[in-house]
Amino acid sequence: MGFGLIVVGDEILSGRRQDKHFSKVVELLGARGLQLDWAEFAGDDPPRLTATLQRSFAGKDIVFSCGGIGATPDDHTRQCAAAALGLPLVLHPEGRRNIEERIRETAREAGREPDFDAPDNLQRLKMAEFPQGAELIPNPYNRIAGFTVGDHHFVPGFPVMAWPMIEWVLETRYAHLFHAEAHEERSLLVFEAAEAALTPLMEALQRDYPGVRVFSLPSVGDAQTRRHIELGVKGEPAQVTAAFAAMRSELERRGAEIGPV
Incomplete structure (x- = not known):
């Protein structure tokens, strides 16, 4: 429902x-x-x-x-x-x-x-x-x-x-x-990245953490902002915390430039 x-x-x-x-x-x-x-x-x-x-x-x-x-x-x-x-x-x-x-x-x-x-x-x-x-x-x-x-x-x-x-x-x-299922959402910015390059990571997160949904919101950038993707996870709080930590760790391992939303 x-x-x-x-x-x-x-x-x-x-x-x-x-x-x-x-x-x-x-x-x-x-x-x-x-x-x-x-x-x-x-x-x-x-x-x-x-x-x-x-x-x-x-x-x-x-x-x-x-x-x-x-x-x-x-x-x-x-x-x-x-x-x-x-x-x-x-x-x-x-x-x-x-x-x-x-x-x-x-x-x-x-x-x-x-x-x-x-x-x-x-x-x-x-x-x-x-x-x-x-x-x-x-x-x-x-x-x-x-x-x-x-x-x-x-x-x-x-x-x-x-x-x-x-x-x-x-x-x-x-x-x-009301509040039958607690919900949390966490995200970060990944600069100068292509969505296609991040798709395997997104698929792995959804596979490993079935209580979360992964989302990406790309921005082409303009005179004030650089091209970036807001990459995040949302869903059951405990799994969101674990999935977000895993996502951040993998991005850092890849040497991706990341920042807060």
């Missing part, structure tokens, strides 16, 4: 809006000793989004989906989630009560009685239509809930709403996973 993220919206793919969810979800997971395993961006095309969700539901990962759960014509995530699961959309009773309370409050602030049958208010109620059997994710910003089906959690695209909702899901449903 891993963690995945789906960010929905044509505005992201067209560049009209810059995604902010990816880095925040990485931060929220990392603060709990967890990490993001994959991420996808999807537009507002219903067949493509349905296919994406069908594939995601077929897996075993914990998935957060941000965006597209409103009630305007370009919001399709609720409908696509239901189609991907082969379930009907139904009006969630508690979700309806939350929206009606919001309508009531807005009317009172304007000094009038709420008209629940007004077309715009009937449209708002569509935001409480979820796949049959879905559970609510409370929205502390305006009480218009997101929803959960299994280990898939759907929240709005607005960061002010989405991020506390994702935190609530993590704290409520997955606290038993």
Whole structure:
């Protein structure tokens, strides 16, 4: 079981809006000793989004989906989630009560009685239509809930709403996973080296230390920095310590020029 993220919206793919969810979800997971395993961006095309969700539901990962759960014509995530699961959309009773309370409050602030049958208010109620059997994710910003089906959690695209909702899901449903596997990462810089020359060392480290993953991040250099590769290991702390020491020792034996990150 891993963690995945789906960010929905044509505005992201067209560049009209810059995604902010990816880095925040990485931060929220990392603060709990967890990490993001994959991420996808999807537009507002219903067949493509349905296919994406069908594939995601077929897996075993914990998935957060941000965006597209409103009630305007370009919001399709609720409908696509239901189609991907082969379930009907139904009006969630508690979700309806939350929206009606919001309508009531807005009317009172304007000094009038709420008209629940007004077309715009009937449209708002569509935001409480979820796949049959879905559970609510409370929205502390305006009480218009997101929803959960299994280990898939759907929240709005607005960061002010989405991020506390994702935190609530993590704290409520997955606290038993926090720091379940301690994670550490250590790296150094290797100057003027070719990745191909370092590949045998990387392969040997992964073979000898199965609790770690080796990574390399090359830089071609510029006027301020020399060409280098950030070479490192990450994973279970004890094995990371041993693997890093072995890596450094082998680089020194080769006479490689190394330095701190």
